[in-house]
Amino acid sequence: MMRKPDPSMKSRDNSNGATNNHKKGLWSPEEDEKLVNYMLTNGQGCWSEVARNAGLQRCGKSCRLRWINYLRPDLKRGAFSPQEEELIVHLHSILGNRWSQISARLPGRTDNEIKNFLNSTIKKRMKHLSSTASFNASDLAASEHNKDVMVGTGFMSMLVEREISPMYKDLSSNSFFQSMVPNHTENPLLMLEHGRNEFGAAAGYFDPTGSGFSDDNEIFASVDNGRKRELYDPLLENFGDDLKSTKNTIHRNINVRNNNNNNMSENMNNADVGSFWIGEELKVGEWDLENLMNDVSPFPFPDFQSSI
DNA sequence: AAGGAAGCCAACCGCACTTGT
DNA sequence: TACAAGTGCGGTTGGCTTCCT
Numbered sequence: 199m200m201r202k203p204d205p206s207m208k209s210r211d212n213s214n215g216a217t218n219n220h221k222k223g224l225w226s227p228e229e230d231e232k233l234v235n236y237m238l239t240n241g242q243g244c245w246s247e248v249a250r251n252a253g254l255q256r257c258g259k260s261c262r263l264r265w266i267n268y269l270r271p272d273l274k275r276g277a278f279s280p281q282e283e284e285l286i287v288h289l290h291s292i293l294g295n296r297w298s299q300i301s302a303r304l305p306g307r308t309d310n311e312i313k314n315f316l317n318s319t320i321k322k323r324m325k326h327l328s329s330t331a332s333f334n335a336s337d338l339a340a341s342e343h344n345k346d347v348m349v350g351t352g353f354m355s356m357l358v359e360r361e362i363s364p365m366y367k368d369l370s371s372n373s374f375f376q377s378m379v380p381n382h383t384e385n386p387l388l389m390l391e392h393g394r395n396e397f398g399a400a401a402g403y404f405d406p407t408g409s410g411f412s413d414d415n416e417i418f419a420s421v422d423n424g425r426k427r428e429l430y431d432p433l434l435e436n437f438g439d440d441l442k443s444t445k446n447t448i449h450r451n452i453n454v455r456n457n458n459n460n461n462m463s464e465n466m467n468n469a470d471v472g473s474f475w476i477g478e479e480l481k482v483g484e485w486d487l488e489n490l491m492n493d494v495s496p497f498p499f500p501d502f503q504s505s506i
Numbered sequence: 507a508a509g510g511a512a513g514c515c516a517a518c519c520g521c522a523c524t525t526g527t
Numbered sequence: 528t529a530c531a532a533g534t535g536c537g538g539t540t541g542g543c544t545t546c547c548t
Contacts, residue, residue, distance in 0.1 A: 222517085222518075223517080223518095224516080224517085224542095225516090225517090244532095244534095245533075245534075246532085246533075258533075258534090259518090259519095259533090259534080260517080260518085262534075262535085263516090263517065263518085264516090264517085266535095267516075267517080268516075268517095295537065295538090296537090297536075297537065298536060298537085309535095309536075309537080310515080310517085310537095311515080313538085314514070314515050314516085315514095315515095317515095317538095318513065318515090322513090
């Protein structure tokens with residue numbers, strides 16, 4: 199079920215590069231038993247100590263991974279329920295590839311599990327798209343491994359046409375956006391290309407395997423040599439009514455911050471699409487995730503919330 | 507029935523961050 | 528301040544299973 203241990207390669211215990219004769223590869227039932235017994239008796243401590251004291255020829259890192267992803271008693275095994283699947287997709291659209299944050303909101307599920315699930319789901323989605331569009335298999339194969347170099351290919355063109363253009367139309371017609379990005383173009387493809395130069399590295403990075411811009415589904419604009427950055431999430435515009443409140447939360451946050459920050463720009467009043475944070479004291483380039491998630495948490499997932 | 511392709515998923519890898527000295 | 532060790536995270540790998548032809 200996994201790669202063969204490479205006997206020629208000594209394992210590295212951690213990032214310090216130290217080498218040890220630690221076993222690699224699949225865990226045996228005996229090893230599992232040792233780890234479980236140790237953890238249930240002693241609880242979690244220093245992982246390298248766990249490995250040693252439990253009598254395992256494993257590095258601490260490997261023990262930690264095994265415990266967290268497989269042996270923890272509160273883990274829920276088996277297939278995801280439809281509600282879980284819906285929530286995962288939902289959270290991923292907001293949080294991007296922050297697997298640990300997504301898993302934190304799915305009791306009994308691990309980040310690895312969710313990551314694997316979504317990766318396979320995305321592949322299925324792409325396969326489905328490929329069967330309904332007129333681009334060839336090589337476009338698809340290449341797109342899976344070339345996130346931001348696919349501009350201009352059939353696959354990208356299709357995605358831009360179907361998903362990006364409507365969002366971009368809203369974005370580019372916004373007066374605040376126009377003021378921030380004076381050289382913006384009406385062509386979203388060109389905009390994506392220009393993004394690297396005009397917004398900095400974070401913007402214009404399009405991920406065809408995800409559902410939007412960059413791994414965080416965010417687009418940034420930089421001004422004042424990066425001291426301020428405004429954030430717009432076109433995806434929120436596409437969410438259903440249950441997430442409109444999320445957008446409202448962001449606007450509320452902006453208002454709160456506005457009250458607390460005299461440097462707030464009046465441009466905010468013109469921001470009739472999307473959501474922006476303005477102000478030098480803000481943590482740049484990140485959603486206020488906790489506040490964001492406060493509004494997402496009531497999302498219905500009745501059958502697994504308390505069924506560990 | 508055979509074998510190749512695709513999907514699944516456990517575990518590894520490397521990097522970044524935190525903490526202690 | 529610098530360094531080392533520990534930890535957590537996301538990306539990736541690759542063996543096993545299932546599906547398809």
